[in-house]
Amino acid sequence: MTKTLIQNAPLTESELLRATQILKQLQADLKQHLHHNIGPFLAAIYDTSGQEIARAYNTVVQDNCSHHHAEMNAIHAAEKAFNTYDLSPYSLTLYTTSEPCQMCLGGILWSGIKTVFFGVPSARVEAVTGFDEGFKPHWIQAFKDRGIRVYGNIASAEGESVLAEYTHMNKIIYSPEKGVKICS
Numbered sequence: 001m002t003k004t005l006i007q008n009a010p011l012t013e014s015e016l017l018r019a020t021q022i023l024k025q026l027q028a029d030l031k032q033h034l035h036h037n038i039g040p041f042l043a044a045i046y047d048t049s050g051q052e053i054a055r056a057y058n059t060v061v062q063d064n065c066s067h068h069h070a071e072m073n074a075i076h077a078a079e080k081a082f083n084t085y086d087l088s089p090y091s092l093t094l095y096t097t098s099e100p101c102q103m104c105l106g107g108i109l110w111s112g113i114k115t116v117f118f119g120v121p122s123a124r125v126e127a128v129t130g131f132d133e134g135f136k137p138h139w140i141q142a143f144k145d146r147g148i149r150v151y152g153n154i155a156s157a158e159g160e161s162v163l164a165e166y167t168h169m170n171k172i173i174y175s176p177e178k179g180v181k182i183c184s
């Protein structure tokens, strides 16, 4: 089944193939670790030579920290690795198993990340899990206006199945606005 690619810039077939491979690998990694005390999201940051600089899970619950989303944790690790608050000189690419939430959009903007590939679109994340992904109108165009390439809905079938598995494990679906609820 072919799913429509979300994109704000051109993408070659080989770039898409590579991104699909990486996102499938991240989804498989996430699936293996769902029984750990993590949220169902994983992000990785790669440099221009294709080397992985950072990989991080969502650790909101285990750290008691509302902003320890996978993307924020990965950005933090990359900034530590490069010893900088501005990653823009390195032209880095962020891969994330689901579309970034409202907070992570801001985090990505301020980090200097240049390219974003994501798996499951937010509407599907919300439908499958019940998480609230926030309010983020026209963010893909807004990123384009700031020179950040965005591509999504990649390996999203694999991603949705991992999210569904997490939801069926009766894990915490945290949401301050809606209150914490345990899925049943």
Ligand SMILES: [Zn+2]
Pocket: 069, 070, 071, 100, 101, 102, 103, 104, 105
């Ligand atoms: Zn987030």
